[in-house]
Amino acid sequence: MNMMNPDINLSNTIPEDDTKRQYDYIEKAREYVQKESEVLGRPMTFCVTTFGCQMNARDSEKLRGILEQIGYVEAPEETADFVIYNTCTVRENANTRVYGRLGQLKPRKKANPHMMIGLCGCMMQEPEVVEKLKKSYRFVDIIFGTHNIFKFAELIVNRFESGHMVIDIWKDTDKIVENLPNDRKYAFKSGVNIMFGCNNFCSYCIVPYVRGRERSRNPQAIIDEIKSLVADGVVEVMLLGQNVNSYGKNLEHPMTFAQLLTEIEKIEGLERIRFMTSHPKDLSDELIEVMGHSKKICKHLHLPVQSGSTRILQKMNRRYTKEHYLELVDKIRKAVPDISLTTDIIVGFPGETEEDFQETLDVVRKVRYDSAFTFIYSKRTGTPAAAMEDQVPEDVVKDRFDRLLKEVQTIASEVCAVHEGTTQTALIESVSEHDDSMVTGRLSNNLLVHLKGSKDLIGKLLEVRLTECKGFYYLGELAE
Numbered sequence: 001m002n003m004m005n006p007d008i009n010l011s012n013t014i015p016e017d018d019t020k021r022q023y024d025y026i027e028k029a030r031e032y033v034q035k036e037s038e039v040l041g042r043p044m045t046f047c048v049t050t051f052g053c054q055m056n057a058r059d060s061e062k063l064r065g066i067l068e069q070i071g072y073v074e075a076p077e078e079t080a081d082f083v084i085y086n087t088c089t090v091r092e093n094a095n096t097r098v099y100g101r102l103g104q105l106k107p108r109k110k111a112n113p114h115m116m117i118g119l120c121g122c123m124m125q126e127p128e129v130v131e132k133l134k135k136s137y138r139f140v141d142i143i144f145g146t147h148n149i150f151k152f153a154e155l156i157v158n159r160f161e162s163g164h165m166v167i168d169i170w171k172d173t174d175k176i177v178e179n180l181p182n183d184r185k186y187a188f189k190s191g192v193n194i195m196f197g198c199n200n201f202c203s204y205c206i207v208p209y210v211r212g213r214e215r216s217r218n219p220q221a222i223i224d225e226i227k228s229l230v231a232d233g234v235v236e237v238m239l240l241g242q243n244v245n246s247y248g249k250n251l252e253h254p255m256t257f258a259q260l261l262t263e264i265e266k267i268e269g270l271e272r273i274r275f276m277t278s279h280p281k282d283l284s285d286e287l288i289e290v291m292g293h294s295k296k297i298c299k300h301l302h303l304p305v306q307s308g309s310t311r312i313l314q315k316m317n318r319r320y321t322k323e324h325y326l327e328l329v330d331k332i333r334k335a336v337p338d339i340s341l342t343t344d345i346i347v348g349f350p351g352e353t354e355e356d357f358q359e360t361l362d363v364v365r366k367v368r369y370d371s372a373f374t375f376i377y378s379k380r381t382g383t384p385a386a387a388m389e390d391q392v393p394e395d396v397v398k399d400r401f402d403r404l405l406k407e408v409q410t411i412a413s414e415v416c417a418v419h420e421g422t423t424q425t426a427l428i429e430s431v432s433e434h435d436d437s438m439v440t441g442r443l444s445n446n447l448l449v450h451l452k453g454s455k456d457l458i459g460k461l462l463e464v465r466l467t468e469c470k471g472f473y474y475l476g477e478l479a480e
């Protein structure tokens, strides 16, 4: 991608001992925030809003951790002095939403001279976006990307000292900065990055351009992080990467994802392991075997198929066929019979015919997914698919999308119902949103169950009898 803007720092040289340097900036930022607080006679507040995937959600926890150390207090977006949008750009409408929300912030910022606005995440890695912000959204204070969120405190200090919009976007990086603060959303579960970036270049996808090349974290750093999370009360981890199945290939001492899982399984006190996302082309027999024997890996696999047509899969550069995918599903079901399978599907990829679409429906009917995220193809400038001929007309895509959704939902509600009457372990996550005499727990297969109970059950793993299936979730009761 073109990055010729002089304001944009292309260097990815990180000084030695970055962690320490950032803690120094946190101290410095703290002084500025304290001064502003004294002027205002109240604490300065912040709100981080996350768009997009779990990777972004984890990044937002890091941003929150830094902000809290600086002395900001969390508040709802409507009243926050510092509003941060951690953006996604995987589909065009994600970008449109951010511009819309920014427009709404402008009058608030005019009324509150202490207010700051920060933008970060995948969308900021697109040069056209930064150009547009510089031209039409001058009221934004800090703009940074996906590679340098660890520098957040430093950028805040720069903003306080310069009084101007601060822009710092890196095109790519090969560094991983460890041991910075983070503030977990849940006390009992946490995302853990195991790798960053993506090397797959699926022809529709912008992620490899905005998240850079694939880099795996050192296994010891991952294990140490999980051990310290467990010591802090965490019982479930979600290992995060764009393509976890290719973990470890570029490490100094290469290691497979299955080997990493085996090591993580040994951590005492850790009860549940989840991971996402898996690319079918890299899902190994070794991993299937480890999943089959594991006591801690949850019985859920998110395995994006994207399309059921081998012809379209080839144009998507997915590097597997319909048959290969279905074989993989068979193998997984043999090794882990009660596993829940979920997927991502794109409809309306350039050149997709009704026959191709029927192949997708066929895969959906054969696999019988527990749930599927369905997306209308979105043209992302700079990706190979954007230049392909035969873009499918909007009305045709919409019609296919509706038919697909119906099929997916019908099957999912049938699949969900099969567990009715069984007793399963649930991790209680929250008080139920609709009824505060109930709590909500998550089963190993990722389904939710609501049962009578109070907030002291949160974080506990309990045996729950699933009394009634309500389509996509269960009502249950504590097993005797």
Ligand code: 5AD
Pocket: 090, 091, 204, 205, 206, 304, 306, 344, 345, 346, 375, 376, 377, 378, 379, 380
């Ligand atoms: N259009 C529509 N959906 C997309 N995805 C990625 N890129 C696009 C695009 N250009 C979907 C894929 C991926 C999920 C995270 O988003 O299904 O698995």
Ligand code: SF4
Pocket: 051, 052, 053, 054, 055, 056, 087, 088, 089, 090, 121, 122, 207, 210, 211
């Ligand atoms: Fe996540 Fe991809 Fe969206 Fe970035 S572009 S937030 S990696 S889904």
